[in-house]
Amino acid sequence: PNPSLLILAGDGIGPEVMAEVRKVIAWYADHGTAFDVSEDFVGGAAYDGYGTPLADETLAKAMAADAVLLGAVGGPKYDTLDFALKPERGLLKLRKELDLYANLRPAQCFDALADFSSLKREVVAGLDIMILRELTSGMYFGEPRGIFTEGNERVGINTHRYTESEIARAARSAFQLARQRGNKVCSMEKANVMEAGILWREVVQKIHDTEFPDVQLSHMYADNGAMQLVRAPKQFDVILTDNLFGDILSDAAAMLTGSLGMLPSASLGAAGPNGYPRAMYEPVHGSAPDIAGQGKANPIACILSFGMALRYSFALGAQADLLEAAVNKVLADGLRTADLLGPEGGTPISTSQMGDAIIAALDTL
Numbered sequence: 001p002n003p004s005l006l007i008l009a010g011d012g013i014g015p016e017v018m019a020e021v022r023k024v025i026a027w028y029a030d031h032g033t034a035f036d037v038s039e040d041f042v043g044g045a046a047y048d049g050y051g052t053p054l055a056d057e058t059l060a061k062a063m064a065a066d067a068v069l070l071g072a073v074g075g076p077k078y079d080t081l082d083f084a085l086k087p088e089r090g091l092l093k094l095r096k097e098l099d100l101y102a103n104l105r106p107a108q109c110f111d112a113l114a115d116f117s118s119l120k121r122e123v124v125a126g127l128d129i130m131i132l133r134e135l136t137s138g139m140y141f142g143e144p145r146g147i148f149t150e151g152n153e154r155v156g157i158n159t160h161r162y163t164e165s166e167i168a169r170a171a172r173s174a175f176q177l178a179r180q181r182g183n184k185v186c187s188m189e190k191a192n193v194m195e196a197g198i199l200w201r202e203v204v205q206k207i208h209d210t211e212f213p214d215v216q217l218s219h220m221y222a223d224n225g226a227m228q229l230v231r232a233p234k235q236f237d238v239i240l241t242d243n244l245f246g247d248i249l250s251d252a253a254a255m256l257t258g259s260l261g262m263l264p265s266a267s268l269g270a271a272g273p274n275g276y277p278r279a280m281y282e283p284v285h286g287s288a289p290d291i292a293g294q295g296k297a298n299p300i301a302c303i304l305s306f307g308m309a310l311r312y313s314f315a316l317g318a319q320a321d322l323l324e325a326a327v328n329k330v331l332a333d334g335l336r337t338a339d340l341l342g343p344e345g346g347t348p349i350s351t352s353q354m355g356d357a358i359i360a361a362l363d364t365l
């Protein structure tokens with residue numbers, strides 16, 4: 001049987017960009033790489049359809065699928081809903097139930113967009129790095145947390161907490177990832193001032209020495225890491241870091257490469273029912289209500305997210321390379337959605353024209 005994909009297009013531009021991903025999936029099916037595709041609602045669309053941002057039946061489908069492709073959730077229409085019914089709750093519940101502990105955020109600079117970066121062309125041209133952010137523990141989850149009263153004033157408390165096993169599983173993901181790429185991992189924490197950082201460094205080193213001695217490992221304090229990311233990002237291959245530092249470092253790295261409309265992501269967990277890791281792939285951007293329904297959205301982030309599924313869920317590296325080459329070709333040909341037009345302007349193409357151009361490029365490559 002073919003591996004299965006569950007598509008959750010969501011809200012706003014989610015369904016628009018996902019329509020282009022469907023074209024790509026159909027192209028691959030015609031060329032020997034087929035998936036069993038099913039579809040359901042998430043977020044506001046699920047609230048409209050089922051009265052909840054993530055129905056139990058949808059969650060069960062996600063648990064049974066080999067990979068989930070998600071568009072985006074949210075929109076002004078849902079802003080006044082109770083907290084528990086908000087579209088974002090559906091997404092967070094999915095991540096939590098699937099226990100997606102490794103968040104992969106590539107920062108990849110397509111040659112034709114090198115001038116789009118906040119940095120100089122020579123610093124970013126050819127850039128291809130991957131940040132692995134631990135996603136289910138650390139500062140955003142540790143207990144105790146809360147706002148408490150202490151004497152005559154209040155105190156806000158969050159706890160940066162990591163167990164050895166939480167660090168170890170994130171480290172294993174990073175080393176496995178590195179083996180498929182440049183074989184280098186740089187682990188970032190603050191072992192100089194944080195005990196959780198000391199443990200992080202120790203455990204990462206031990207997993208390396210015992211299980212992945214072939215991968216080159218270095219350690220860096222996260223503040224220096226932030227500097228190095230903007231000074232000389234090409235020194236990195238895989239950056240392994242925790243939830244809090246990863247949140248910040250991955251956003252900074254994203255801006256090395258230009259538009260939000262270009263950025264894919266993956267979130268991976270332990271092995272699912274068929275041996276593939278539990279996985280969800282989604283663009284970094286949101287539902288973009290300001291341009292929804294106008295055919296303006298850039299579908300590339302969502303298309304590259306499917307490319308990450310090919311590579312990281314199904315070990316179809318050659319097929320993923322082909323998709324990236326097709327994206328590179330349309331950009332090199334000068335085709336641009338509106339978000340990719342610089343100050344010098346130009347004529348934008350629509351969401352579906354971009355999808356069609358990528359299909360045409362796949363045909364010629």
Ligand code: NAI
Nearest residue numbers: 072073074075260261285286287288289290291297298339
């Ligand atoms: P956003 O990412 O939706 O939009 C930010 C800006 O980038 C907007 O000007 C938008 O037009 C532009 N943009 C985003 N994606 C684009 C694309 N593919 N092509 C061209 N331009 C693009 O973030 P914003 O405006 O903060 O949030 C809008 C809604 O999306 C909110 O309801 C928010 O909660 C939700 N959201 C959902 C996320 C998700 O589903 N993972 C992530 C971030 C926000």
Ligand code: MG
Nearest residue numbers: 247248250251
């Ligand atoms: Mg962030």
